[in-house]
Amino acid sequence: xxxxxxxxxxxxxxxxxxxxxxxxxxxxxxxxxxxxxxxxxxxxxxxxxxxxxxxxxxxxxxxxxxxxxxxxxxxxxxxxxxxxxxxxxxxxxxxxxxxxxxxxxxxxxxxxxxxxxxxxxxxxxxxxxxxxxxxxxxxxxxxxxxxxxxxxxxxxxxxxxxxxxxxxxxxxxxxxxxxxxxxxxxxxxxxxxxxxxxxxxxxxxxxxxxxxxxxxxxxxxxxxxxxxxxxxxxxxxxxxxxxxxxxxxxxxxxxxxxxxxxxxxxxxxxxxxxxxxxxxxxxxxxxxxxxxxxxxxxxxxxxxxxxxxxxxxxxxxxxxxxxxxxxxx
Numbered sequence: 343x344x345x346x347x348x349x350x351x352x353x354x355x356x357x358x359x360x361x362x363x364x365x366x367x368x369x370x371x372x373x374x375x376x377x378x379x380x381x382x383x384x385x386x387x388x389x390x391x392x393x394x395x396x397x398x399x400x401x402x403x404x405x406x407x408x409x410x411x412x413x414x415x416x417x418x419x420x421x422x423x424x425x426x427x428x429x430x431x432x433x434x435x436x437x438x439x440x441x442x443x444x445x446x447x448x449x450x451x452x453x454x455x456x457x458x459x460x461x462x463x464x465x466x467x468x469x470x471x472x473x474x475x476x477x478x479x480x481x482x483x484x485x486x487x488x489x490x491x492x493x494x495x496x497x498x499x500x501x502x503x504x505x506x507x508x509x510x511x512x513x514x515x516x517x518x519x520x521x522x523x524x525x526x527x528x529x530x531x532x533x534x535x536x537x538x539x540x541x542x543x544x545x546x547x548x549x550x551x552x553x554x555x556x557x558x559x560x561x562x563x564x565x566x567x568x569x570x571x572x573x574x575x576x577x578x579x580x581x582x583x584x585x586x587x588x589x590x591x592x593x594x595x596x597x598x599x600x601x602x603x604x605x606x607x608x609x610x611x612x613x614x615x616x617x618x619x620x621x622x623x624x625x626x627x628x629x630x631x632x633x634x635x636x637x638x639x640x641x642x643x644x645x646x647x648x649x650x651x652x653x654x655x656x657x658x659x660x661x662x663x664x665x666x667x668x669x670x671x
Contacts, residue, residue, distance in 0.1 A: 381629040428632030448617035455540040467552035486546025498612035515614035
């Protein structure tokens with residue numbers, strides 16, 4: 343009995359997902375172990391300076407750092423399959439306990455910024471196409487380019503100086519005030535400045551790509567035919583051109599995940615926002631291998647899942663992609 347094509351496709355993508363995560367974990371594990379630095383410094387701090395070589399060797403044995411890289415990876419991989427991702431050297435507690443409280447903060451900030459960026463990028467792109475080569479189009483292009491090339495950390499510092507220190511309107515750090523973790527309004531206030539930085543850093547990059555794709559679309563023959571039938575430029579762009587470039591927009595959204603994630607890391611560092619982005623920087627800085635592995639796997643899984651969802655949506659929007667096989671899995 344033949345398997346249904348959809349079931350075969352799902353199984354194939356799930357298997358590929360597992361393989362990708364395995365390769366990602368192996369590469370990340372080896373690179374982290376080969377990087378210069380001693381994780382014992384993270385675990386013991388200044389106490390490490392007073393330890394003898396024998397004590398250091400015993401400490402490495404207790405932490406599982408005395409074997410070769412592949413042996414260490416095999417041990418970590420077997421434990422990870424059972425849900426044990428190891429101990430955080432810096433926090434001295436299971437890495438899952440360290441990451442779990444911060445995932446929600448990063449998801450809230452990242453997903454909100456992601457949605458707002460692409461909604462505004464699409465609207466801005468359509469607006470520019472409708473006013474092609476006019477003053478407002480040229481102004482938006484110039485301002486957007488300046489914002490894109492403005493360093494996110496510098497913009498963040500400037501916003502903190504203006505709105506937090508000088509005016510006192512918005513908080514300069516954190517995800518919420520003490521004791522207000524469940525206060526939606528308080529969380530939203532703390533997200534204002536980080537969101538502004540993320541949107542300013544990414545908006546025009548994607549808006550410009552969508553704008554150019556739409557401009558290519560409005561120059562096609564069917565647009566001339568629609569104009570001859572009395573359709574306005576606004577109707578053509580919104581009802582026809584935007585629909586035709588929708589698969590491209592979805593693909594751009596999928597490949598933008600690492601870009602936006604990278605922006606989240608910078609923003610979380612600037613605003614001291616508690617999330618896995620800042621945790622990634624911290625784990626690399628302190629050679630907290632086990633913590634870094636979990637953060638890398640979470641990010642990698644998100645990127646692959648986004649690509650999978652984008653391909654599925656594209657096939658629904660444009661059934662021709664099922665036959666073309668634009669993205670091979």
